[in-house]
Amino acid sequence: MAQGLRAAIDFLLYEWLRVQTLATRARYAEHSRETFDAVLDTCERIARDKYAPFNRLVDTEEPRFDGERVILPAATHEAWRAYADSGMLCAAQDYAIGGMQLPYVVEAAGNAFFAAASVSIGAGMLTVGNANLLMAHGTAAQQRAFALPQFAGRFAGTMCLSEPQAGSSLSDIATRAVPDGPGHEDDPLGPRYRLRGHKMWISAGEHELTENIVHLVLAKIPGADGRLPAGVKGISLFIVPKWLVDRDGRPTGQRNDVALVGLNHKCGWRGTPNTLLNFGEGRFPVAGAGVGSGLDGQGAGAIGYRVGAAGDGLRQMFHMMNEARIGVGMAATMLGMAGYLASLDYARTRQQGRRLGPAGKDPAQPPVRIIEHADVKRMLLAQKAYCEGALALELYCARLVDELRTGDAEAAQQAHLLLELLTPIAKSWPSEWCLEANSLAIQVHGGYGYTRDFPVEQYWRDNRLNMIHEGTHGIQAQDLLGRKVLMQGGSALRALRARIDATAGRAGALPEWAQASAVLQQAWQRIEGAAHAAWASGDPTEALANAVPYMQAFGHGVIAWLWLDVACATVGREDPASVGRRQACHYFFRYELPKIDAWLAVVQARDRTCADMPEEAF
Amino acid sequence: MAQGLRAAIDFLLYEWLRVQTLATRARYAEHSRETFDAVLDTCERIARDKYAPFNRLVDTEEPRFDGERVILPAATHEAWRAYADSGMLCAAQDYAIGGMQLPYVVEAAGNAFFAAASVSIGAGMLTVGNANLLMAHGTAAQQRAFALPQFAGRFAGTMCLSEPQAGSSLSDIATRAVPDGPGHEDDPLGPRYRLRGHKMWISAGEHELTENIVHLVLAKIPGADGRLPAGVKGISLFIVPKWLVDRDGRPTGQRNDVALVGLNHKCGWRGTPNTLLNFGEGRFPVAGAGVGSGLDGQGAGAIGYRVGAAGDGLRQMFHMMNEARIGVGMAATMLGMAGYLASLDYARTRQQGRRLGPAGKDPAQPPVRIIEHADVKRMLLAQKAYCEGALALELYCARLVDELRTGDAEAAQQAHLLLELLTPIAKSWPSEWCLEANSLAIQVHGGYGYTRDFPVEQYWRDNRLNMIHEGTHGIQAQDLLGRKVLMQGGSALRALRARIDATAGRAGALPEWAQASAVLQQAWQRIEGAAHAAWASGDPTEALANAVPYMQAFGHGVIAWLWLDVACATVGREDPASVGRRQACHYFFRYELPKIDAWLAVVQARDRTCADMPEEAF
CATH class of the missing domain: 1.10.540.10 (Acyl-CoA dehydrogenase/oxidase, N-terminal domain)
Structure with missing residues (x-):
């Protein structure tokens, strides 16, 4: 594999x-x-x-x-x-x-x-993302105490956003952070608070893989009236270590008041513990100068060090979220690839049935390997087109991150725009289509694929998580159609179209790809036109009612573009891998890209069939 | 629920x-x-x-x-x-x-x-199907000994078709049945044979729910040269009870030589044991008049009684398979319904987020229930359209079975044609789309849906089996486009079109449905046209290379027809359920039926992109 x-x-x-x-x-x-x-x-x-x-x-x-x-x-x-x-x-x-x-x-x-x-x-992705966030927004002391030990693998990291009552809707978080008494601003590790609240869906929230766990926690600081500020603007970010550390990041042996309530038992992705954590409920009381002694068993709160300015938490966390979303897309892609390659191996060896047509009529002939059946080839080629297309997308986005960091000002600005627009696709498209690839990998295996003796059913279960975590499919779609296509007067979309047109221009000059080039440009005219039509009334309830179908069409348009670009990179090569890439590109244009019309039709029409469904009529 | x-x-x-x-x-x-x-x-x-x-x-x-x-x-x-x-x-x-x-x-x-x-x-479906087959093809003695105890629940039944090396390809089965010595034709329970071989994927193949288990086993009778006849025409059908019985079906206390090798460990559908069985390998040797003493531990073979004529086994088994395929479709549909109703309950109570637009901008407003979000409504309405549409299909097919049994000659003939054509759809469509419904049910639940604390992830896992057993998706598609649309000069397809046109005629007279009526008829012209185009060259390798996309389009066309027919049955009613059914019909016509164009395009073009993919290019 x-x-x-x-x-x-x-x-x-x-x-x-x-x-x-x-x-x-x-x-x-x-x-x-x-x-x-x-x-x-x-x-x-x-x-x-x-x-x-x-x-x-x-x-x-x-x-x-x-x-x-x-x-x-x-x-x-x-x-x-x-x-x-x-x-x-x-x-x-x-x-x-x-x-x-x-x-x-x-x-x-x-x-x-x-x-x-x-x-x-x-759990490496979360740890690196956590440390990277601290390198971007933390103080030098915070970086030394909490980021460097993560880069070294001595500490691991989490991101603590969701709460039982606040999943997609972070504005409703209720974790409370209060200043930890007089002098709380003077702690060398940053302004010191006491946190109390519950955090749900925390991956790697508790384990003993490392000396310490660095929780990055979103919480709200109550106002003078004792109430938590409403909305996302009231959210701040805190470092809450599992074990308290000295100013150099050495654990002091004093446990912080972060307690595991329980593990979530999942359909897949089971290697990573997913946790419900209690912050500051007194399981591991920490004495301190602050409110309450903490020694009465009630818990004065878990100690947390604020990162950056109060109220700036969500913006800082998004620094980590965007990396995480590309990471999720890559994970979905790799699950798809693993299934594709497993089913390819299986199809090359498993014998079953005979060819269609006269040659297959003679039952005395030995069976053929299933890769010789056209429908099995279809299922393999679909997987290849989905998964290698998704891999191209993820690597393209990763390359844009490098451009953002090391390109000149103009290139970096372009990369920024493209990344903003492509991140919801990088997250959502592989989550949906590489999951479909995993289902096809099961199907290629027949009954064996449904057993736990083969790996493909696990890939499929593992992959089902990816449309949910780090922002659901619906959230990504709202981000795409509600923000990203509109941003800076549509300049992100223009930047993308420029790249697409450049590819189409090159492909248009090649006999094998001239037709696909024209089809791609027509498709993108429809994708852009549908976005305009969606927003024609300016009413977000109309525009976004079909945001997911829009994202599906947009994603297929992006993958078609990337496949065409990849195909152009194989020109003049006749090795089997190049032939296969071109065939996967043809597959995508012939079997997949035509699907966008059905998705775009409802966007274009601002179809309200779903939105108007009365609740009692379900 | x-x-x-x-x-x-x-x-x-x-x-x-x-x-x-x-x-x-x-x-x-x-x-x-x-x-x-x-x-x-x-x-x-x-x-x-x-x-x-x-x-x-x-x-x-x-x-x-x-x-x-x-x-x-x-x-x-x-x-x-x-x-x-x-x-x-x-x-x-x-x-x-x-x-x-x-x-x-x-x-x-x-x-x-x-x-x-x-x-x-x-395991009721298999037991009833087994007994029904015996009522259709068995002798009176076989019915008394093996069918009646199943109807009474004292025995259970299985169908033993597949073998480890022969799943979809039954012509390659290697289970061998030899006459059990002199006088084997005279056994009151039917011609007596000794069977040896392995049977794979046998649901309910071993358990102690009942006094006895009646295995219906496909096997081949060797010719004079000792070799098994090639192809499906050499397949015969045998009753192989777990416990031997007297002529009245009373277990004698003598175990037959059917031994469990092992259980398959599945992704879902775990309540039913799925087994690999050895027939006649000597685990439970049975003495007899036949070849070998059976007492040397080698095993003379499991005793089996032939049903009907030698070589007629597959045809008889198909009597059971067609019922089984409708049963699988209904199971898939019910898993979808269970998920739909669970996610509907969840969406009606779970609070998260706020409305789009100005009303939702105020974070001080309380969250809404998620059923108030348009995208959640979309996921619920899609589930309703898939699952209630599939339920209509299954019940329609079941009603056709009654027509076949009790209608007049003309009606029975029509029902026969329609059932032949619709059975692959009744099996395949819910397997694919009610599985998609289950995925949407998970999505509505967010992270909770991915945990085993909620039922929806299990429905999704359970449902994944249905595209595999009782004939895979690919097998159903070959049956549809390779046999059923062609049968009797296309008369099955004509019978279906007559019903569709009748519905379209009624709907066309109703203002709300006139447009859908026209869309449906156009869709069916394309579906029929694509079948003709697929077969235009007469080459099955060209025609069937895209049999699955054809079946997907055909299935969507069938469900659209049935939804329109259902919608017509709600005319004049304004109760919420009727409103909901009409809205589901609109959903299907606006969001789903347009998908057929992408599927049909490759059928129409006899697209060879997949078939021509060189193996080494994957």
């Missing part, structure tokens, strides 16, 4: 995106294709040795809570150690703090191997 | 299909809406009391094999007993043998409640 994945990644990185040219930039001057390859080799090896063999194990041996500790399989501990030792937690960081100064696109490609091998073992 | 299901069934049975009029037929003369209602009441009650409370239990407490016995939860035993005691195993049978002489459509509606409550507890 790993071979097919590596080949797909190598082609996209070096032949399509030409990331080796990043070495001409000052930040990456010590890099080259050789150093990038060495990173990919390492990731591939660790994923193969420490992740893949245990993917089923972490599904069957779910995290358990014995009342005191969360128990994870030994394999999870070893995988974490190997991952941390690889340096990947610090891959993109400066040499000065022990990083590799890798481009983000190479980091993302390296991490893809772990997601394909066992998506739920790893 | 049950309330919404009952209302949907009542409407379709009595207001739409008007099944109460069946009471004018001689066979059903003692029936009336009152007796039908009494059956539905009983089913609803038993399903609520004995099935629904244990649906999660049978998922977590999977069948276990301790080396001797298959252990099922006590609840499964109690559910079986209650089901058998209800008389539903014998519902459609003659009064003379203890049956209720119920119309099949009422039997199917009653069984729907069990599928919705816990799809995998029940």
Whole structure:
């Protein structure tokens, strides 16, 4: 399996995106294709040795809570150690703090191997995202105490946003943060607060993989009247470590008042403990100068250090959320790839049935391998088109992140616009279509695919999470049609169209792709036209009633564009992989892109069939 | 939940299909809406009391094999007993043998409640199908010994078709049946054979719910040269009881040589043990007059009694398969309905977020229930349109079975044609779209839907089986486009079009539905045209390369027709349920039916993109 994945990644990185040219930039001057390859080799090896063999194990041996500790399989501990030792937690960081100064696109490609091998073992994405947020918004002391130990793998990180009553709607969070008595502003680790509240759906919220866990917690600071400010503008961000630390980040041995209430038992993605946490309810009372002694068992609150300005929490958290959304998209993509490659292996060996037509009429003929059946080829080619298309999207977005960080001002501005627009697609499209790919992988296996003796049913279960976490499908669609296509007077959409038109221009000059080029441009005229029609009345309830179908059409339009761009990169090559990429591109244009008309029709018409459905009529 | 299901069934049975009029037929003369209602009441009650409370239990407490016995939860035993005691195993049978002489459509509606409550507890469908096959093809002695005890719930039945190397391709089965010595033709229970072979994917293949298990086994009788005949024409059908019986069907206490090799561990549908069985390998040797003593531990073979003529096995088994396919479609539909109704309940109570537009801008306003969000309404209305549309299809097909059995010659012939054509749709469409409904039910629940604390993730896992068993999606599509649309010079398709045109004619006279009526007829012109285009070259490899997209389009066309027909049955009614049915119909025409163009385009073009993909290019 790993071979097919590596080949797909190598082609996209070096032949399509030409990331080796990043070495001409000052930040990456010590890099080259050789150093990038060495990173990919390492990731591939660790994923193969420490992740893949245990993917089923972490599904069957779910995290358990014995009342005191969360128990994870030994394999999870070893995988974490190997991952941390690889340096990947610090891959993109400066040499000065022990990083590799890798481009983000190479980091993302390296991490893809772990997601394909066992998506739920790893908590690396959250840890890196947490530390990156602190590097962007924390003080030097906060970075030293909380970020650097995460890059080193000694601490792990979480993001604590949702609450039982506040999932998608963060404005309704009720976790309360009050200043921790006189002098609370003077703590070397940042303004010190006491937090009380419940946080739900916290991945890796409790475990013993690391010395400490750094929770980044959204909470509200009550006003003078004691009430929590309404809306998202009242949200602040806090560092709440599981174990309190000294100013250098060394755990003091004093537990902070963060307690596991329970584990969520999930359909899939079971290797990662998902938790409900209580902050400041007195399970681990912390004495202090602040309100209440904390020694009466009631709990004075968990100690938290504010990051940045009060009320700025959501904006800061979004720094982490955007990376997380690309990470989710990549995870969905890799689950899809894993299923595709597993079903391809199966189809190449499993014998069943005979060819259609006269040649197959003779039952005395031996059966053929199922890859010889057209419908099995269809299911394989669909998977390839979905998953390698999604991989192109994720790597393209990752490359844009590098442009944002190291491009010139104009290029960085373009990259910013494109990323804003493409992030909801990078999150949503693989979540939907690589899940569909996993279903096809089951189907290729027949009954065997439905058993737990083969890996594909787990990929499918694991992948179902991705349309939910880090912003649901509906949230992504509102972000796309409600904000991103409108932003800066439509300039993000114009930036995307410029890139699409450039691809179409190149493809239009090639006989094999001239028709697809025209089809792509027509499709994008309809996608743009539908957005205008949706907003024609200016009423968001009309415009957004069909935001999800719009996002589906937009996503298919993006993937069609990227496939055409990839196909152009294969011109003149007749090796099997290039032939296969071109065929996948044809598949996407012939079987998939035509689906957008059905989705766009309801957007264009501002169809109110759903919105007008009376509740009592369901 | 049950309330919404009952209302949907009542409407379709009595207001739409008007099944109460069946009471004018001689066979059903003692029936009336009152007796039908009494059956539905009983089913609803038993399903609520004995099935629904244990649906999660049978998922977590999977069948276990301790080396001797298959252990099922006590609840499964109690559910079986209650089901058998209800008389539903014998519902459609003659009064003379203890049956209720119920119309099949009422039997199917009653069984729907069990599928919705816990799809995998029940093995009733296989038992009834097995016994029905014997009533159609067995001798009087076979019926008395093996069918009647199944109708009474003392025995259970299986269908043993697949083998490890022969799943979809039954022509490759290798189970061998040899005459059991001199006089084998004279056994009162039928010609006696010894069987040896392996059977895979056998649902309810081993358990202790009943005194005995009646396996209906496909096997081949070797020719004079000792070789098995090639192809499906060499397949014969045998009754192989787990415990040998005397001529009255009383178990003799002598075990037959049928041994459980192991249980399959599935993604879902876990309440039903799914088995690999060894026939005649000597685990339970049976002495006899035949080849080999059977006492040397080698095994002379399991004793089996041939049903009907040698070589006629597959045709006879298909008698059972067609019922099984409608049963699978109904199971898929009920899983969809269960998810729909669960997510509807959730959406009516869960509070999250605020309305779009100015009214929602004020964060001091309390959150709304999520059913007030247009995108949640969209996900609920899609589920309703999929699942109630599928329910209409299943009940329509069940009603056709009654017409086949009790209609006049012309009506029976029409029903036969329509059933042949619609069976692959009745099997495949709910398997695909009610699974999609289950995914939407998870999505409505957000993160909670992904946990095992809510039922929807299990419905989704359970439902994934339905595209696989009883003929995969690909097999159904080949059946549809390769056989059924062609049969008798296209007369099945003409029969269907006549019904569709009749509906369109009625709808065309109604202002609300005139446009949908025209759209439906245009859609069916395209569906028919695509079939002609597919077969234009007469080459099955070209015609069938896109059989699945064709089936998807055909299925959407069928459901659109049925929704329009249902909508016509609500004319003049303004109660909420009628409003809801009309809105679901509008949804289907506006959001779903337009999808057929993308599917048909590749059929029409005899697109070879998939078929031409070189294997090495994947």
